Amino acid sequence: MTGRADPAETLAYVDDCLDPEARSDFEARLKVDPELRREVAQWESQNRAIRAAFGAPPRSALDFGDASNENAVRRGGEAARSIGGAAQPFGQARSQRGATAPIAKSRPARLGATARRVVGAVALAAAMVWVGLPVLTPRPPAALLAAGASAARALADLPVEFVAGDPAALAQRLGPRLALTPPLAPGLQLVGARLAPSSQATATLYLYENSHSARVALMVEPLDEIGAAPAQHGEVDGLSVAAWTGAGYGFVAAAAEDADVAALVAAAGADDNSVADADSQRR
Amino acid sequence: MSSVREWSDDAGALRRFGLALVRDDRFVFDDVAACALIDKLFRQASLTLVDCPGGDRRAARVRAFAQFVRLYRRHARRLAVDEDGGWIETPPSSCGSAAVGVRGLPLELREALLLVVLAGFTHREAAEALDLPLAVVIDRLVRARTRLAVHMAASRDAAAAWPQSAHLRIVK
Numbered sequence: 001m002t003g004r005a006d007p008a009e010t011l012a013y014v015d016d017c018l019d020p021e022a023r024s025d026f027e028a029r030l031k032v033d034p035e036l037r038r039e040v041a042q043w044e045s046q047n048r049a050i051r052a053a054f055g056a057p058p059r060s061a062l063d064f065g066d067a068s069n070e071n072a073v074r075r076g077g078e079a080a081r082s083i084g085g086a087a088q089p090f091g092q093a094r095s096q097r098g099a100t101a102p103i104a105k106s107r108p109a110r111l112g113a114t115a116r117r118v119v120g121a122v123a124l125a126a127a128m129v130w131v132g133l134p135v136l137t138p139r140p141p142a143a144l145l146a147a148g149a150s151a152a153r154a155l156a157d158l159p160v161e162f163v164a165g166d167p168a169a170l171a172q173r174l175g176p177r178l179a180l181t182p183p184l185a186p187g188l189q190l191v192g193a194r195l196a197p198s199s200q201a202t203a204t205l206y207l208y209e210n211s212h213s214a215r216v217a218l219m220v221e222p223l224d225e226i227g228a229a230p231a232q233h234g235e236v237d238g239l240s241v242a243a244w245t246g247a248g249y250g251f252v253a254a255a256a257e258d259a260d261v262a263a264l265v266a267a268a269g270a271d272d273n274s275v276a277d278a279d280s281q282r283r
Numbered sequence: 284m285s286s287v288r289e290w291s292d293d294a295g296a297l298r299r300f301g302l303a304l305v306r307d308d309r310f311v312f313d314d315v316a317a318c319a320l321i322d323k324l325f326r327q328a329s330l331t332l333v334d335c336p337g338g339d340r341r342a343a344r345v346r347a348f349a350q351f352v353r354l355y356r357r358h359a360r361r362l363a364v365d366e367d368g369g370w371i372e373t374p375p376s377s378c379g380s381a382a383v384g385v386r387g388l389p390l391e392l393r394e395a396l397l398l399v400v401l402a403g404f405t406h407r408e409a410a411e412a413l414d415l416p417l418a419v420v421i422d423r424l425v426r427a428r429t430r431l432a433v434h435m436a437a438s439r440d441a442a443a444a445w446p447q448s449a450h451l452r453i454v455k
Contacts, residue, residue: 007425008421008425011406011421011424011425011428012406012421015399015400015405015406015424016405017405017406017407042432043428046381046428046431046432046435047400049381049435050381050382050385050396050397050400050401050431051400051401052381053380053381053382053385054299054302054303054382054385054397054401055299056299056401
């Protein structure tokens with residue numbers, strides 16, 4: 001310790017706990033005090049060593065508004081790397097090739113590269129007009145929708161395994177991976193939950209009742225590394241079904257009436273806009 | 284569904300913090316034992332994360348970590364009493380790495396340091412989670428970092444001097 005700066009203040013600077021004014025004051029002192037700089041560098045190096053030792057992502061200089069959120073910091077680091085110009089070997093190779101002098105060579109008359117691209121684009125446009133535009137929006141897996149419909153048909157009318165009156169007990173029984181806060185839709189009353197087989201893993205089947213005491217099911221299946229996809233509606237054996245994905249989970253809502261499914265989809269925020277927003281935020 | 288994502292972020296941070304906290308090379312020596320203990324404590328502590336629909340996320344996060352620390356303190360105190368009737372500081376290890384140095388710290392210093400450095404809490408949030416005054420938390424942070432710096436410097440020196448000082452022990 002140098003005696004020139006309060007150790008508490010130095011630690012607060014290293015741990016990013018100073019308010020902006022105190023931080024700028026400290027940085028002004030840091031510029032003129034090499035001993036203080038050395039001390040700060042030592043603590044920062046120690047922080048990096050601890051985070052690396054326990055597998056935590058390194059902290060980024062970018063502030064995304066929530067310094068406590070490690071994943072946001074990690075995403076910020078990735079964004080900074082892509083913005084900051086990461087290595088692009090293929091782009092470099094192309095630019096180097098372009099910089100060299102063209103070799104004059106007599107060749108038989110052929111279409112140039114630009115002409116080939118133009119012809120290709122015209123052919124692609126003609127094909128798209130003829131066949132129709134492909135669906136470019138992400139779609140939930142078909143197996144997820146089928147599994148959700150099967151689970152709802154087989155299990156929705158059975159007694160629930162876990163009652164909804166005690167969400168803490170519900171979470172304790174199901175475990176942190178399966179227990180989510182279920183969406184509360186207007187007109188639907190949460191009755192409880194059951195475990196259900198799904199497309200890839202065990203899922204939670206949340207069961208609701210509408211005003212006619214008819215059951216409405218929402219299956220939530222944890223899926224690793226799946227992209228967000230907006231709700232896709234369908235009908236399976238007389239059941240109205242909607243499936244969507246997001247936040248590492250697959251969701252299937254199933255009910256006899258379309259309105260109940262739509263209410264669940266809206267309550268879960270799985271309409272096209274919100275999913276697109278979440279997806280863009282993740283990128 | 285952004286709340287689901289935030290909840291899983293917090294759960295991941297809590298699990299990472301827990302794994303670092305419970306490996307003390309005294310009662311919990313390996314990752315398998317640490318994971319078993321974490322699963323037990325994590326399930327109880329994560330209830331405070333799950334059971335907060337529409338609540339303040341930051342407060343829920345602090346509550347969950349505080350609950351985890353309380354559960355682990357109780358667990359460690361029970362083990363210490365079962366063993367020798369008192370709280371004993373872990374002897375420092377001679378192996379040189381930041382992880383070993385952190386494991387060699389007493390629990391009171393380790394939990395404060397890991398909350399701030401690993402879980403990304405501010406000093407004030409750490410004080411709230413540990414149910415301690417802010418000054419005490421800062422004092423513990425200073426002590427933890429100083430001890431860890433001494434440990435890491437000593438292990439660096441030992442590694443540098445190793446070729447000269449190392450020798451085989453003669454066993455008859």
